[in-house]
Amino acid sequence: xxxELRVKWWCMTRVQNVDAEVxxxxxxxxxxxxxxxxxxxxxxxLDGAGKGFSESETALAMKLTRDAGITVGAAYVVxxxxxxxxxxDAAAAFSAGPGTPARxxxxxxxxxxxxxADAVASGAIKDELAHLRGMLAREQGLxxxxxxxxxxxxxxxxxxxxxxxxxxxxPGPYGTAELVRDKRLYAYPGRPISExxxxxxxxxxxxxxxxxxxxxEKQPCKKTV
Numbered sequence: 001x002x003x004e005l006r007v008k009w010w011c012m013t014r015v016q017n018v019d020a021e022v023x024x025x026x027x028x029x030x031x032x033x034x035x036x037x038x039x040x041x042x043x044x045x046l047d048g049a050g051k052g053f054s055e056s057e058t059a060l061a062m063k064l065t066r067d068a069g070i071t072v073g074a075a076y077v078v079x080x081x082x083x084x085x086x087x088x089d090a091a092a093a094f095s096a097g098p099g100t101p102a103r104x105x106x107x108x109x110x111x112x113x114x115x116x117a118d119a120v121a122s123g124a125i126k127d128e129l130a131h132l133r134g135m136l137a138r139e140q141g142l143x144x145x146x147x148x149x150x151x152x153x154x155x156x157x158x159x160x161x162x163x164x165x166x167x168x169x170x171p172g173p174y175g176t177a178e179l180v181r182d183k184r185l186y187a188y189p190g191r192p193i194s195e196x197x198x199x200x201x202x203x204x205x206x207x208x209x210x211x212x213x214x215x216x217e218k219q220p221c222k223k224t225v
Contacts, residue, residue, distance in 0.1 A: 008032045008182075012075075015061035016053050023068035032182075034065055035073035035103065041094060042087030045080040045151075062097075078162045079107035081115065081150040085157050092164035102168040106147035106158070108139055115150070124150055177202060 010033035011026075018026075018034075026034075040046060041055050065072040076091055095102040109116040109125060111132070119125040125148070135146045143162050149155065180201045181193060 010034065012037070014053065015057045018061055018064065020064050020068070023064055023070060027068045027070050031070055033071040033073060035075055036061060036065075038074040038091070038094075039077045040080050040083055040087055041090040042080070042083045044082040044084075045087065047082075073103065075103040075105075076165050077105060077107055078158050078165070079147050079150065081118065083151045083153070085153060085161075088157065088161035092161055095165045095168045102165050104162055104165040104169070105139075105141055106145050106162065107150065108136055109148050110136075119148060119150060124148055 008030050011031065012035045015036050015038075036058065037051075038058050039051060041058075043055055046053065046055070062072045062074070074095060076095065078088065095104075107115065109119050109131070111128070116125070120128060125131045135148070139145055143159060143166060147158065149158070177198050180198045185193070
């Protein structure tokens with residue numbers, strides 16, 4: 001169905017949900033970007049949060065995705081229990097890989113998750129209602145957000161890791177003139193797109209994505225705070 005419609009699309013999924021065959025089918029149906037919940041490169045932190053996948057599975061899924069011709073994105077969480085400075089440094093380095101748009105947020109402990117239950121049980125969250133009305137309600141997805149420190153690392157270590165990963169942020173859905181042209185050519189193979197149309201799409205992209213910048217295709221868009 002999607003192949004017949006000739007539309008480009010993206011999705012979020014888990015690294016356990018894909019293999020070479022699935023990715024080939026997705027690429028053939030117009031998928032041009034997948035955002036994976038990488039979370040962290042600390043296996044101890046992944047296991048403690050009950051994520052159910054390994055660092056090696058993450059690396060394989062991202063390689064297979066690139067091999068299928070799909071842009072791969074990664075979403076990171078800074079502050080998971082059991083995280084180390086070495087793991088945070090590794091995540092920052094990993095996020096800088098070629099063609100890997102990154103998203104990042106601090107741990108916010110959402111009700112219903114293992115991390116939240118453990119934080120309540122340990123006393124890290126002393127007042128559940130205050131947590132919901134305070135930290136979660138104020139969260140803005142910025143480097144200066146409040147967060148739960150469940151690993152005991154110095155606050156500056158978390159802040160520096162967040163900013164290092166955030167530096168590789170690429171706003172969407174387009175970001176570059178090259179991507180605009182590629183999507184339009186796929187959807188309308190017989191109709192050329194003018195530079196005015198490209199500029200119009202990028203201007204709208206910048207309006208909708210507060211961090212987007214109007215740049216040429218050689219310059220990645222960066223999030224500004």
